[in-house]
Amino acid sequence: MVIFLLERYLIVDFQGKGCTMNPPPIHGETTHFSQTPTLEIVYAADDHYVVPLVAAISALVESQKSEPYEMRVTVLANQMSPSNVELIENLRTLGLSSENLRVLDISDRIPEGLPSRSPHNTYISQTAYARFLAPQLAQGSSDRILYLDADTLVKGSLEPLLTLPLGGRPAAAVCDRIIETVSHPQGLPNWRDLGLAPDAPYFNSGVLLMDCQLWRDEQIAERLYAYCFGRGDDLELFDQEALNAVLGREIVALDPEYNMFTNHLCNETVPGEAPLQRDPLSPEDIASARIVHYIGHLKPWKPGDTASIETDMFFEALDRTSLSGWRPTNVVTSSAGHE
Template sequence: MAVEIPGGVSVNSEPLVLVCAADNEFAMPLAAMLASVMANLQTVDGVALFIINGGIRDRNRHKIQQSLDLNRITITWLEPPLERLEGLKVQERIPIASYYRLLIPELLPPQYSKAIYLDSDLIVNADLGQLWQLNLENHALLAVQDPIIRTVSNRNGLANYRDLELAPDTPYFNAGVLVLNLSVWRTQNLSRQILQYLVANRDTLRWHDQDGLNAILAQRWGQLDPRWNQLHIIHKYRSWQESPYPESTYRAVLEDPYIVHYTTSSKPWRVGCQHPKRDLFYDYLNLTAWSGWRPTRWNRGLRKLERLQERFRL
């Protein structure tokens, strides 16, 4: 149901359903991301937030909740059924929490037929309600085609695309921003299919859960405006001719991104980050219970200690 408010902006009174997943290391970036969502939300009245908890400590959970206006957002903490993720490939740069998004259709209450999933290492710089209101049609999800891995046959794409009988030019998407059609996922048991694929093909995976999503959902997803997932590579191109985009799209993604996704290991909360949009992260971090925090070497040492404590469960 939509209502009009002064200024001509149509506001939907039904909440936007947002799902995130994070471990304790990503608690602070998650808070900044959520603050950016709420600061820019205009066309939706509120948010039903579900956080799949990968081990966020009670202290940081409390700080996340302190960072948000609970009159506009409801928070539900979900515990992932780890037994469903047994046998999956895990590395230091891609922890088990990366797979949690695959369980969203099973974890969310059945009354929800649609949800937006966002990675924790990004900042939303536009009204997420505009993304929420897009028509999913019969697509399993909406996503942005990866600007680096454009197709499954890319050298960093699906190693076994021929075995899957996929055309070389089949588009490949980045899984950091997804609009999920939960009804389609449940009806077609897509979570089970993707998990089975990931276990059976673990030796050929390059991008873990993202590969599984692209393998099973090839040709079953719809493309979003690339401004909804700006990756760092856009800043590496010296001109639009070097990019995969026409000039107008290149300019829009570079100068007016709706979502800035910090996809490399050089992230704003780490010492030495040179990302051109680094300060944007701090702007929204200052709206949270971590206001004023900056990545000093002392803070880096504390975060390393926290990781060690998590590893050994001290």
């Protein structure tokens, strides 16, 4: 019998300020396994995000190959071309069986007419809303899944997430490093109407540990979609606003190491304002991260990216796949041999 114990986690104190470290334990939730446990990972992508998705799955497999659990990976593919579906399925050569890597076409599953423009964001793909469906489309009988954005890279063990106490809450996520509270200008414009305190934490939706049964029983996907339709073109950050507005009080806060924003934001500015991320992460911060997130507009697979540790990590993962050697034009990396 294998027993996994969670050593450290975070919860949110809505009466106090933001996230609190090492709260009293939630009793009775240690999971006992009579067989090899399974960690189910779900990504969502369309043709525009195939390259980062290939790197993401490569990094996931490499980082978890010595872990004492089985992995199942589901890709929710929205309007994806057959050639790109085949490209993803060929990642089984990395060590995933046909049962443990599947591509599921969800082109007709996302409701039509969801907002795609907002006051501060000119456009977003409808694929961003696919994460709401992840618990309903999970493989097998998993009681929880880990949803990851396609622009994330897994570096460390995910074992603690197998037994993280959710305490009857539907999801766990990391407090956003840029939009720290709901009252931030890009947080929840309607935070007062929702009865939230101005310093209530705001969560990033790029990494979500989700309770599948609770998600289904409480029709959370339907509630999230209804919120998005209700807000229309006033929806600020699309799926992320909905998640915080509908579920904010119920989200367990994960340690930042599970969603570490890369330093690309230090080079990204809003006209007339300072860089979005003012405090660059040290190499030690990046090294300790379990999951890094290429958030923002500057990304390694886009022309114009600059040299960084995080950029090199991305191409190292990509070069373990059939896309080895692929580079966008005008991208510079800091490692010798990359052009």
